[in-house]
Amino acid sequence: VMGKIAGLGVAPFIMQSTESLVTVVLNTGMQTYGGDLYVSVMTVINSIREVTFMGVQGITNGAQPVLGYNYGAECYQRVRQGIRFTVAATVGYAALIWAAAMLVPGVLIRIFNDGPELLAAGIPAMRIYFCMFVVMSLQMVSQAIYVALGRSKSAIFFSLLRKAIINAPLTVLLAIPLGTTGVFVAEAISQLIGG
8 A cells, every 4th residue: 555655646746756857958948059149038937837838737636536536436437527527628728828828928927027029939939839738738637647547557557658758858959950939939849748
């Protein structure tokens, strides 16, 4: 029992650890190819992502006990209903965030900084970074479902796939020919493939 509990706790830990790895790689790429301005852009965009992502985390974290309880009780129809509801709610919420990021990125950026240079660099960067946000929400909801169903290895695999296996190396590779744009494109590609 302790092993199962620890296994389920390790999955979110690894997910957060790989997020830290990606942040280091992103900031290094931004500093190398864009300087302090682009580190600031990445900081603002990551802050927006973290704040907006709380809704996705709230939905998926709230669903885990319900899914896990019904799975353990062998009420598989309720598990399927819960999964469908969780996916629909997560995708719907992510679509709203995506629309805001595409339509009014300047408004979101101004919450943190209204400098003209940062806005000029941040608006196109944010559109690239958030272009696959809806698809990425599918990865997050599936990770939560895997944890709820006691399949922590699958949750860990998909977290590592998007962040450590795809995003981090792709960030380094695309930054060489594309500079800071490559860093943002790498995030979008990893969101697409991960989703």
